[in-house]
Amino acid sequence: MGCLGQLIRLVILVWVIRWLWGLVRELFVGGEARTESASAKRHRLEYIYHLMGLLGKIAKADGRVTEREIAGVERIFRELQLSGEELKLAQEAFREGKAEPETWRESAQALAEFCGNFEVRVVTFRFLARVACAEGDLPPQACEMLLGAAQIFGLPLALVQLILRPMMGGAAFASDSQRQRERVYQPREDAGAQRARDLALLGLAANATPEEIKRAYRQKVKELHPDRLQAQGLPETLLKQASDRMAEINAAYERLK
Numbered sequence: 217m218g219c220l221g222q223l224i225r226l227v228i229l230v231w232v233i234r235w236l237w238g239l240v241r242e243l244f245v246g247g248e249a250r251t252e253s254a255s256a257k258r259h260r261l262e263y264i265y266h267l268m269g270l271l272g273k274i275a276k277a278d279g280r281v282t283e284r285e286i287a288g289v290e291r292i293f294r295e296l297q298l299s300g301e302e303l304k305l306a307q308e309a310f311r312e313g314k315a316e317p318e319t320w321r322e323s324a325q326a327l328a329e330f331c332g333n334f335e336v337r338v339v340t341f342r343f344l345a346r347v348a349c350a351e352g353d354l355p356p357q358a359c360e361m362l363l364g365a366a367q368i369f370g371l372p373l374a375l376v377q378l379i380l381r382p383m384m385g386g387a388a389f390a391s392d393s394q395r396q397r398e399r400v401y402q403p404r405e406d407a408g409a410q411r412a413r414d415l416a417l418l419g420l421a422a423n424a425t426p427e428e429i430k431r432a433y434r435q436k437v438k439e440l441h442p443d444r445l446q447a448q449g450l451p452e453t454l455l456k457q458a459s460d461r462m463a464e465i466n467a468a469y470e471r472l473k
Contacts, residue, residue, distance in 0.1 A: 260450060263331075264298070264302055264309070265305055265309045266309075266323060266327040268289075268305075268306040269310070269313035269327075270313060270320060270327055270344060271289055271343065271347050272312065272313020273313045273316070273323060274320070274348050274358055275310075275313075275314060276314040276317045277317055277360075277361050278355040278358060281314060282350065284351055285350040285351070287350070288346055288350040292343055292347075293306060295456075296454070321368070324361075324369070327365075328369050328370075331369070333439045334370060334371075334436075335439040335461060336445070337370065338369075338371065341369055341371060342379060345379055346383065354380070354384070374416035375416045378416055413468075414471050415429070417468040418433060418465060418469070418472075419436075420432055429469070436465050437465075440459075442455055
């Protein structure tokens with residue numbers, strides 16, 4: 217009986233220790249996970265709010281919002297797979313943005329801060345560009361906002377050119393804005409055009425060294441890692457755009473090696 221009693225007490229002691237350990241994990245580890253989840257959700261909502269607000273300002277840049285621009289924004293809603301709460305917030309932010317297009321610089325600055333790193337800003341800029349070019353053209357007012365946002369985001373003009381050219385569909389330029397548009401669309405004529413484009417995709421200047429290329433590539437792989445993007449609380453569907461961006465970077469790096 218003495219041995220049996222000791223065995224029973226041992227079993228009870230092990231059970232109590234496991235119960236206490238589970239309680240500690242729930243109070244501290246589980247609580248931390250819940251806090252991180254709440255923080256990620258808040259960050260995601262703020263990102264959506266600032267993105268949609270700036271999209272509203274760009275859409276209203278020339279004083280009117282067209283059906284194609286609205287369709288472009290709604291397509292972004294669907295791509296981001298917004299929840300009911302997020303969709304309501306996005307629609308409200310877009311309406312607010314349209315009401316105050318003159319405050320676009322403040323909105324661009326706030327959005328740049330929420331993007332976190334360079335590569336998320338590139339992915340985000342593509343959304344802005346799609347709405348700005350919804351008509352297959354780029355009105356002067358929208359061009360000014362877009363180039364200003366690119367500057368605030370820290371995107372080099374060569375990269376902006378590569379993003380915008382496929383969105384234009386060969387539309388003609390109005391004579392009164394020719395000079396401004398040429399800043400964006402002027403094609404490169406030199407023999408090293410492909411190398412210049414690949415360097416632009418990596419965010420590098422034409423005279424970048426092999427060491428700078430390798431360093432930039434490694435940094436972008438780090439910034440575009442899915443785990444890192446998810447930890448920032450950004451919409452999960454942004455991972456698809458980030459994956460496409462990583463494919464571009466990989467191809468460019470292979471050509472540059």
